[in-house]
Amino acid sequence: MTAPVLSPAELIDAMGTRARAAAGVLARLPSERRRAGLHGAAAAIRAARPAILAANARDVAAGEAAGLSAAMLDRLRLDEDRVSAIAAAVDQVAALDDPVGREIDRAVRPNGLALSRVRVPIGVIGIIYESRPNVTVDAAALCVMSGNATILRGGSEAAASNRALHAAFTDGLAAADLPAETVQLVPTTDRAVVGAMLMAAGMIDLIIPRGGKSLVARVQAEARVPVLAHLDGINHVYVDGAADPAMAEAVVRDAKMRRTGICGAMETLLIDRAYPAGAALVAALAATGCTLRGDAAAQALGVAEAADATDWDTEYLDAVAAVAVVDGLDGALAHIARHGSHHTDAIVTGDEDRAERFLAEVDSAIVLWNASTQFADGGEFGLGAEIGIATGRLHARGPVALEGLTTYKWLGRGTGQVRG
Amino acid sequence: MTAPVLSPAELIDAMGTRARAAAGVLARLPSERRRAGLHGAAAAIRAARPAILAANARDVAAGEAAGLSAAMLDRLRLDEDRVSAIAAAVDQVAALDDPVGREIDRAVRPNGLALSRVRVPIGVIGIIYESRPNVTVDAAALCVMSGNATILRGGSEAAASNRALHAAFTDGLAAADLPAETVQLVPTTDRAVVGAMLMAAGMIDLIIPRGGKSLVARVQAEARVPVLAHLDGINHVYVDGAADPAMAEAVVRDAKMRRTGICGAMETLLIDRAYPAGAALVAALAATGCTLRGDAAAQALGVAEAADATDWDTEYLDAVAAVAVVDGLDGALAHIARHGSHHTDAIVTGDEDRAERFLAEVDSAIVLWNASTQFADGGEFGLGAEIGIATGRLHARGPVALEGLTTYKWLGRGTGQVRG
Structure with a gap:
């Protein structure tokens, strides 16, 4: 040349x-x-x-x-x-x-x-x-x-x-x-x-x-x-108090660990304080080889490392996840509004009212109920392909x-x- | 304050x-x-x-x-x-x-x-x-x-x-x-x-x-x-050889003179060299009080003033129009591609094939057949209102x-x- x-x-x-x-x-x-x-x-x-x-x-x-x-x-x-x-x-x-x-x-x-x-x-x-x-x-x-x-x-x-x-x-x-x-x-x-x-x-x-x-x-x-x-995919899975534990484990494992380097990967796990199987969920995710960093309540559920303030805003793109315990749906919505990147967020719950509130109120390009964030993909959405995932608000989104x-x-x- | x-x-x-x-x-x-x-x-x-x-x-x-x-x-x-x-x-x-x-x-x-x-x-x-x-x-x-x-x-x-x-x-x-x-x-x-x-x-x-x-x-x-x-509305009406003269006069008068200061106003009139009633069209537009600036062929049809090179790129927003004689549909398309501002352009013709080619090939937010460019308006389009007319290509257009x-x-x- x-x-x-x-x-x-x-x-x-x-x-x-x-x-x-x-x-x-x-x-x-x-x-x-x-x-x-x-x-x-x-x-x-x-x-x-x-x-x-x-x-x-x-x-x-x-x-x-x-x-x-x-x-x-x-x-x-x-x-x-x-x-x-x-x-x-x-x-x-x-x-x-x-x-x-x-x-x-x-x-x-x-x-x-x-x-x-x-x-x-x-x-x-x-x-x-x-x-x-x-x-x-x-x-x-x-x-x-x-x-x-x-x-x-x-x-x-x-x-x-x-x-x-x-x-x-x-x-x-x-x-x-x-x-x-x-x-x-x-x-x-x-x-x-x-x-x-x-x-x-x-x-x-x-x-x-x-x-x-x-x-x-x-x-x-x-x-x-x-x-x-799209700039960041700081994606959350919120496991609600009314989540089925087996489904929660499967969705969280897939969202984080199926592929850690893609923009649809979960970066932060939010656990409802009322969710009864939090310790088992933490153990299941840790057992996949994922490093977990949590707040004090998450550490009480078995998360090994303490999160610092930057973890909630970090796109790891790696086998690392931040874990926070939140006060129900309102706590999850507030956390996502503050730290999310408007890419893909999911709720796991058996409670339809809460699911519909989550779908309506989370301001992200893709909002999912009882499904892995790793579905954020043009092929999976039936588009046949994708040139990217847009997190801006104009022209095209997702x-x-x-x-x-x-x-x-x-x-x-x-x-x-x-x-x- | x-x-x-x-x-x-x-x-x-x-x-x-x-x-x-x-x-x-x-x-x-x-x-x-x-x-x-x-x-x-x-x-x-x-x-x-x-x-x-x-x-x-x-x-x-x-x-x-x-x-x-x-x-x-x-x-x-x-x-x-x-x-x-x-x-x-x-x-x-x-x-x-x-x-x-x-x-x-x-x-x-x-x-x-x-x-x-x-x-x-x-x-x-x-x-x-x-x-x-x-x-x-x-x-x-x-x-x-x-x-x-x-x-x-x-x-x-x-x-x-x-x-x-x-x-x-x-x-x-x-x-x-x-x-x-x-x-x-x-x-x-x-x-x-x-x-x-x-x-x-x-x-x-x-x-x-x-x-x-x-x-x-x-x-x-x-x-x-x-x-x-939208930045400019350099809008064209192309009067094709197969235009009905009465319709052409009515559309051109309205497009230019109904309101001269709006972005949907015609700024340039393109007349097909094959259009048989060009002189009458020029006379009808001049009779409304519109100042006309034309190329040599348009002056031969009665346009009083000579256009200079800037006229084809000027949004007058006034009782002034540029007039060019073009060689049929291809000439009109080439003129609009070179000088248009992608806002609103219209063809007047009785020939459906040419009309459909104009609709398909003019790269503007609004393209009209046998209608005045002054319809470029959210209310007229049934939107009930408008916050503006977009001439960009992303998100929303027109x-x-x-x-x-x-x-x-x-x-x-x-x-x-x-x-x-």
């Missing part, structure tokens, strides 16, 4: 102009053409597997030489199965319901003007991500299916892998006669390009950051372009897939109506 | 904290309570009419002394009828369908988890506006009905009027037992407070600017909080009323489901 001859702002301006042109074409293509493009991309990825794996091996070797952590190397590493899975995911996206053109509502006004709201693509989506090369393909596929042009900016550790995946993906699109600029990959790892993307209001319609908290925080702090992101990548316009069909 | 003792950031922080608490209460009140609060506010405004008019007289006198333009004084001035109309508008908002709690969709997952998406208020809305005191009440009423707390920051010219209207409005809410901090008015005209509102991410969920282009541009440039706004002031959350009701 040669050094860029354009400034970061000029580069993004040029890419944005091409993306806008592609978006205009893409928005008018019928579903079948976008689906065909994606099937072409999936086939091209399968065909390019040797080149993709060779590029990935270079990234992994460079990462090992640079001393990347084992976790980062795992996120970076591809193998035959992972490349196959990446291609299969593209085929799956191509099979989803198309939101573009879907009518949201319609009405005929008293003057005879026939109005309808119809979903249309957003336009140009910028994706800023870190070391997982599969994001290159996953994000691009969702954007293509929803009729959007995409500008991808991946992490420098995965640069060769991303270029190989992007080359295959766009070859596949081109074979299906989709515009060449439908999916563009920023051709430099210069960090200033991220800043230029964040400032590109009017060129990029929406930025979606995919990565760790520091990336997302930087994007949210600097962007002049709208951002769809798991975001194709619908969240569209907007709408109002169409009015008249017979010469004037306001007069 | 005494000088504020808090810094602008401290003031907004304190107001935001109170607003968040009020929003939590408001979001859980049933429709009836919010409706009762609004009827109380309307009654209190009627009862306070003498005090409101006295306050307004002070603002008007100060404005005259300061040399405000006649147009600004007209926007500022209240009389008995205008106050009655303000109160009546609040009663009308109280009669609208309540979006809060409305189910968007639902599904039972294969594992039995019952999912639904339900509309909830956004939370805390900041309204930044200029000299029209009625915005104090109109905006507050829409926010209350949609379950949101509001922080209002009006123009300094209307400070006394806004205080009087706000005092009556909140007295009425309080009489119906709604939280005192449901609607707060910034108690200073210090411009730095606007800056503090724009930076108040996490305290204010959404900023809606209501006013002229310089206000909206400042808000969009500086805000760290999401903004719902006329925004109660639904646009809500977001949603996902509710899941299970029986102990775990992902395992």
